[in-house]
Amino acid sequence: MEGFNYNLIDISYFDLLISLGLIIVAAGLSRFQHMGIERDLFVGAIRTFIQLLAVGYLLKYVFAFDRWYLILLIIFIMIIVASRTVTQRQRKKTKELPYIVGFAMTAGSGITVFVATQILLQIKPWYEPHYLIPLAGMVIGNSMNGSTLAVERIDSEIQSRKLEIEAYLALGATARQAARTCIRSAMRAAMIPTINSMMVVGIVALPGMMTGQILSGTSPLIAVKYQIIIMYMIAFSVAISSFILANLRFNRYFTSDHRLKEEVL
Amino acid sequence: MNKTKIELYNVGKTKNRIKILKDINLRFGSGKIHILIGPSGAGKTTLLRLLNRMDEPSSGKIEYDGKDIKDIPVLELRRRIGMVFQIPVIFDGTVKNNLSVPYSLRTNSNHVNEEDLINALELSGLRNDFLERRASDLSVGEKQRLTVARALMNKPDVLLLDEPTSALDHFTGIKLLESIKKLNEALGLTIIMVTHQLEYARILDGRVINLVNGTIVRVEEVEDSFLDSESI
Ligand SMILES: Nc1ncnc2c1ncn2[C@@H]1O[C@H](COP(=O)(O)OP(=O)(O)OP(=O)(O)O)[C@@H](O)[C@H]1O
Ligand SMILES: [Mg+2]
Numbered sequence: 001m002e003g004f005n006y007n008l009i010d011i012s013y014f015d016l017l018i019s020l021g022l023i024i025v026a027a028g029l030s031r032f033q034h035m036g037i038e039r040d041l042f043v044g045a046i047r048t049f050i051q052l053l054a055v056g057y058l059l060k061y062v063f064a065f066d067r068w069y070l071i072l073l074i075i076f077i078m079i080i081v082a083s084r085t086v087t088q089r090q091r092k093k094t095k096e097l098p099y100i101v102g103f104a105m106t107a108g109s110g111i112t113v114f115v116a117t118q119i120l121l122q123i124k125p126w127y128e129p130h131y132l133i134p135l136a137g138m139v140i141g142n143s144m145n146g147s148t149l150a151v152e153r154i155d156s157e158i159q160s161r162k163l164e165i166e167a168y169l170a171l172g173a174t175a176r177q178a179a180r181t182c183i184r185s186a187m188r189a190a191m192i193p194t195i196n197s198m199m200v201v202g203i204v205a206l207p208g209m210m211t212g213q214i215l216s217g218t219s220p221l222i223a224v225k226y227q228i229i230i231m232y233m234i235a236f237s238v239a240i241s242s243f244i245l246a247n248l249r250f251n252r253y254f255t256s257d258h259r260l261k262e263e264v265l
Numbered sequence: 266m267n268k269t270k271i272e273l274y275n276v277g278k279t280k281n282r283i284k285i286l287k288d289i290n291l292r293f294g295s296g297k298i299h300i301l302i303g304p305s306g307a308g309k310t311t312l313l314r315l316l317n318r319m320d321e322p323s324s325g326k327i328e329y330d331g332k333d334i335k336d337i338p339v340l341e342l343r344r345r346i347g348m349v350f351q352i353p354v355i356f357d358g359t360v361k362n363n364l365s366v367p368y369s370l371r372t373n374s375n376h377v378n379e380e381d382l383i384n385a386l387e388l389s390g391l392r393n394d395f396l397e398r399r400a401s402d403l404s405v406g407e408k409q410r411l412t413v414a415r416a417l418m419n420k421p422d423v424l425l426l427d428e429p430t431s432a433l434d435h436f437t438g439i440k441l442l443e444s445i446k447k448l449n450e451a452l453g454l455t456i457i458m459v460t461h462q463l464e465y466a467r468i469l470d471g472r473v474i475n476l477v478n479g480t481i482v483r484v485e486e487v488e489d490s491f492l493d494s495e496s497i
Pocket of ligand 1: 280281283285303304305306307308309310311312461
């Protein structure tokens with residue numbers, strides 16, 4: 001790998017303890033200003049510490065163990081946790097929601113990660129965890145946010161547009177035709193954060209992964225190229241998963257003979 | 266030719282364990298004007314929505330031209346039996362866009378016959394220079410006429426109207442009713458209209474079906490019912 005002659009500074013646990021001092025100062029400020037967030041601040045700091053350290057050890061083990069099934073299992077767990085998060089964010093949790101979210105995200109991130117690792121980067125072996133896990137994590141995380149927005153938006157659109165939907169149905173529209181505006185609006189809502197971040201990337205914010213790569217000694221140009229691919233991957237997978245999701249979700253509000261269900265009305 | 270168009274046999278509707286319609290038996294003759302009248306909460310809207318399958322009856326059977334409406338493809342049924350809602354719902358774009366919707370739903374194309382557009386506008390009492398106007402700019406009365414014109418674009422046999430005048434002032438309401446009466450006369454369109462004002466029934470000169478508490482209390486020609494109400 002091309003890179004700088006650059007000595008990566010390891011961070012000792014003592015260093016981490018010192019950085020905790022920053023949190024203590026922030027908490028002091030909260031105390032002083034009666035903001036009442038000291039507790040949350042400490043809990044957040046401790047959770048950050050424990051969760052990230054645990055993941056660090058886990059990944060270290062997984063990378064060393066280097067078996068394809070373990071890596072796929074981890075990606076599978078990521079998708080489950082992400083689907084649950086999307087579901088829990090919704091006010092209308094229905095039985096089928098975790099499944100359609102899981103399906104939409106598996107399809108969206110699956111296609112994306114496959115194209116990126118097998119066709120673009122051609123990683124060897126095909127499950128090389130140093131690539132597969134961070135890329136999958138990145139894509140799944142963004143699909144999760146996109147999916148949350150898509151479900152939320154289609155639910156609220158159908159509620160608020162039910163008169164319009166019924167007007168369409170009464171003119172002989174199918175359920176899909178009647179919900180078309182709602183489906184579009186859900187996909188747009190899911191895509192907007194991704195599009196925004198593509199617009200300003202590098203200007204307003206340096207993406208976390210790129211920063212990390214640069215910090216750990218990768219040439220900025222390589223880091224940037226990776227980041228470009230990642231941005232495209234994210235856009236693609238959010239588009240695919242929100243498309244699938246909106247199209248599956250709207251169905252719940254209609255009967256097979258193109259009626260809006262009574263609980264909606 | 267006195268073909269019976271819509272028949273209801275023992276139709277009931279229960280929602281949330283509340284019986285809204287009880288055992289309704291009715292016949293809506295073709296080419297006539299039928300007025301569903303009754304106090305608020307009587308079940309008029311509920312009944313109307315069963316006729317084009319915006320809702321399903323909980324019991325009983327509805328026939329259209331001798332055929333169970335469940336056996337007619339629902340999209341086709343809704344094109345035969347058009348519906349105009351209480352509050353006009355206007356789609357984005359121009360009047361022309363709105364009128365093109367029924368056609369584009371069927372064919373995925375927007376090239377509607379200009380003549381059909383003008384025809385629908387005139388039948389519903391709108392001037393034909395309205396075509397390029399933005400539909401959201403219309404007055405409420407004009408919007409309601411637009412929804413009538415839009416329903417006519419499917420060339421229906423029956424038009425269901427759920428208190429189409431309720432968002433309109435008295436004068437505009439009566440003008441709309443006159444247009445509706447003309448539709449019946451000019452096209453032979455069967456009209457089934459919900460209202461709770463007996464005066465509208467007289468203007469339309471139709472058969473009056475009186476619905477109270479989910480049951481039909483009487484069916485009468487307009488003259489009788491009008492006399493009745495004056496004698497009360
Ligand atoms: N989902 C529901 N659950 C329980 N009751 C309902 C439901 N929907 C409607 N109803 C009741 O059914 C009755 C009939 O309603 P409907 O809308 O048909 O009345 P209406 O005759 O059209 O009245 P209005 O003249 O006020 O429009 C009302 O008492 C209404 O409260
Ligand atoms: Mg009503």
